[in-house]
Amino acid sequence: MARAGLSRMDIKRARDALLAQGQHPSIDAIRISLGNTGSKSTIHRYLKELEEEDGASLARAGSLSDAIQDLVARLAARLHEEAQVAVDQQTATAAAQRLQAQAEVAKLAGEVAALRTQLAEAGAAVVREQAAHADTQAALQQRALDVERLTQQTHDLTERLTEHDGFRRSLEEKLQHAHEALEHYRTASREQREQEARRHERQVQQLQAELRQANQTLMVKQNEITQLNKDNARLVAEAGAATRRQREEHAHGEQLQSALNRALADHARAEAERDALQTVGRSQAAELTQAREARESLNADLTKLAARFDAQQQLLVDYRMRLGLAGVAG
Numbered sequence: 001m002a003r004a005g006l007s008r009m010d011i012k013r014a015r016d017a018l019l020a021q022g023q024h025p026s027i028d029a030i031r032i033s034l035g036n037t038g039s040k041s042t043i044h045r046y047l048k049e050l051e052e053e054d055g056a057s058l059a060r061a062g063s064l065s066d067a068i069q070d071l072v073a074r075l076a077a078r079l080h081e082e083a084q085v086a087v088d089q090q091t092a093t094a095a096a097q098r099l100q101a102q103a104e105v106a107k108l109a110g111e112v113a114a115l116r117t118q119l120a121e122a123g124a125a126v127v128r129e130q131a132a133h134a135d136t137q138a139a140l141q142q143r144a145l146d147v148e149r150l151t152q153q154t155h156d157l158t159e160r161l162t163e164h165d166g167f168r169r170s171l172e173e174k175l176q177h178a179h180e181a182l183e184h185y186r187t188a189s190r191e192q193r194e195q196e197a198r199r200h201e202r203q204v205q206q207l208q209a210e211l212r213q214a215n216q217t218l219m220v221k222q223n224e225i226t227q228l229n230k231d232n233a234r235l236v237a238e239a240g241a242a243t244r245r246q247r248e249e250h251a252h253g254e255q256l257q258s259a260l261n262r263a264l265a266d267h268a269r270a271e272a273e274r275d276a277l278q279t280v281g282r283s284q285a286a287e288l289t290q291a292r293e294a295r296e297s298l299n300a301d302l303t304k305l306a307a308r309f310d311a312q313q314q315l316l317v318d319y320r321m322r323l324g325l326a327g328v329a330g
Contacts, residue, residue: 008080015047027040027043027044031043175284181277185273186319189270189273196267210252224238278320
């Protein structure tokens with residue numbers, strides 16, 4: 001800002017002083033000589049006017065008086081002051097606008113700082129999201145490994161189930177064969193018992209007939225002995241004859257006892273065959289028990305097979321009871 005009362009004459013005196021010192025009268029040199037006051041544009045304008053006046057002064061220096069020049073100088077100073085006031089107003093307006101611009105710049109700087117903070121938070125969120133994604137990816141890979149492991153276990157269990165199914169079918173076939181063998185033995189044993197029962201019945205009937213005949217003979221002999229008691233001589237002779245016949249009857253009784261012993265031996269052989277069948281049944285039961293223990297945790301069908309085996313065992317028990325009852329009846 002130019003100092004109050006700065007006029008073109010002041011600029012002229014400063015210029016003339018610089019010229020007198022042999023220096024170039026530049027705008028900065030004039031402003032320094034004036035104490036760093038005055039606008040450069042004002043100094044430039046006054047210097048230009050002075051140069052123009054210097055050029056014009058050479059033409060009219062002789063015609064103008066000092067009074068007119070002084071009036072012109074004062075008018076020029078007045079105009080300069082008014083122009084300086086306008087420049088000062090514009091400078092104040094520019095300063096106000098500069099302050100407003102600085103405020104807006106500060107506001108924008110705050111907004112930029114806020115945006116940078118949001119950007120930093122967003123970056124941190126992205127980092128967290130990437131870490132979570134990495135964790136999720138690791139969990140997914142672990143889940144894939146678990147699925148692959150469970151798939152392999154399922155495949156192994158399926159193969160074991162197939163093996164146990166084959167083993168179960170084999171046991172069922174063996175059980176079927178055992179059942180068929182048992183049925184065959186039961187049929188053969190029943191036929192043999194029937195044959196033995198018929199043979200035994202015929203022997204018993206034959207023995208009963210012989211016993212009746214012997215009783216009749218004994219009664220006849222007793223009557224004869226009673227009759228012969230009346231005659232001592234005849235009694236002794238007939239007693240001897242009766243003794244001989246008694247020995248013959250005793251021998252015949254021993255023959256009958258031998259036949260009975262043979263029948264008992266046949267019955268003992270039937271009992272031995274029944275024990276052999278029971279041994280086979282127990283062996284089949286042991287095999288089925290092992291299969292049931294191995295298959296119990298993998299297939300519920302083995303329970304049905306165990307139930308069928310229990311039923312077969314019950315049939316064996318019933319058959320043994322029937323055999324026992326048949327033996328007692330015989």
